[in-house]
Amino acid sequence: MVIKAQHVTKIYRSGQLRVEALSNISLEIAQGEMVAIMGPSGCGKTTLLNCLSGLDTIDEGDIYIRGDNLRDLSERERTAYRAQHMGFIFQDFNLLPVLSAVENVELPLLLARVPSQKARRRALEMLEIVGLTERARHRPAELSGGQRQRVTIARALVNSPTLVWADEPTGNLDSTTAGDIMALLLRLNQEQQQTFVIVTHALDIGEQAHRIISMRDGKIV
Numbered sequence: 001m002v003i004k005a006q007h008v009t010k011i012y013r014s015g016q017l018r019v020e021a022l023s024n025i026s027l028e029i030a031q032g033e034m035v036a037i038m039g040p041s042g043c044g045k046t047t048l049l050n051c052l053s054g055l056d057t058i059d060e061g062d063i064y065i066r067g068d069n070l071r072d073l074s075e076r077e078r079t080a081y082r083a084q085h086m087g088f089i090f091q092d093f094n095l096l097p098v099l100s101a102v103e104n105v106e107l108p109l110l111l112a113r114v115p116s117q118k119a120r121r122r123a124l125e126m127l128e129i130v131g132l133t134e135r136a137r138h139r140p141a142e143l144s145g146g147q148r149q150r151v152t153i154a155r156a157l158v159n160s161p162t163l164v165w166a167d168e169p170t171g172n173l174d175s176t177t178a179g180d181i182m183a184l185l186l187r188l189n190q191e192q193q194q195t196f197v198i199v200t201h202a203l204d205i206g207e208q209a210h211r212i213i214s215m216r217d218g219k220i221v
């Protein structure tokens with residue numbers, strides 16, 4: 001199992017308020033699986049993704065990524081682990097506005113000290129895979145929403161992560177573009193055996209995954 005969660009509870013506290021966002025969640029996700037996390041607004045989907053990926057900490061339970069208990073890793077180790085083994089696709093893109101598409105995509109490689117020529121080659125390869133070769137020199141502001149999302153995907157996958165986390169990857173795209181993006185993720189999942197965990201509201205997107213994890217009120221149902 002690539003991911004194993006056992007009895008995970010996550011509580012948000014602010015002042016007197018206490019929200020149990022995850023209640024006693026246990027799950028397993030296998031290498032190469034594409035899993036969709038679905039459920040109504042506020043049920044804890046984003047929280048689950050943030051906790052499983054180690055972006056956020058949990059209050060009770062254990063999360064194992066490829067056998068390593070996240071609890072046993074320091075903040076710095078978890079950050080390094082994410083940089084090496086994980087890719088993130090979020091809805092608000094997080095692209096750097098002053099960099100071109102290819103510069104945005106090669107950034108994770110340069111941060112990992114890959115030589116610049118090699119990084120550029122690999123970034124252009126990824127842009128070709130997502131069908132954006134012609135837009136490589138454009139900045140995010142000069143791209144459409146769907147094109148920006150494809151740059152985000154190229155950047156998330158450029159260092160061949162074993163695990164890819166996507167939070168509403170098609171959230172603000174029209175249904176045709178959303179379908180194209182999902183087809184792209186499915187193809188990459190098949191070709192490269194990467195594991196995908198996708199949070200989505202859209203049933204037509206979720207149904208294309210290998211498995212749907214349904215949540216309600218912080219629990220898996």
Ligand SMILES: Nc1ncnc2c1ncn2[C@@H]1O[C@H](COP(=O)(O)OP(=O)(O)OP(=O)(O)O)[C@@H](O)[C@H]1O
Nearest residue numbers: 012013014019021040041042043044045046047048
């Ligand atoms: N930083 C926070 N502090 C306090 N409560 C929070 C915080 N983040 C989320 N919550 C609460 O935790 C619960 C789960 O939120 P989460 O964002 O995980 O839900 P979601 O299923 O992703 O929702 P949506 O589909 O609307 O994005 C909600 O009740 C939310 O209000």
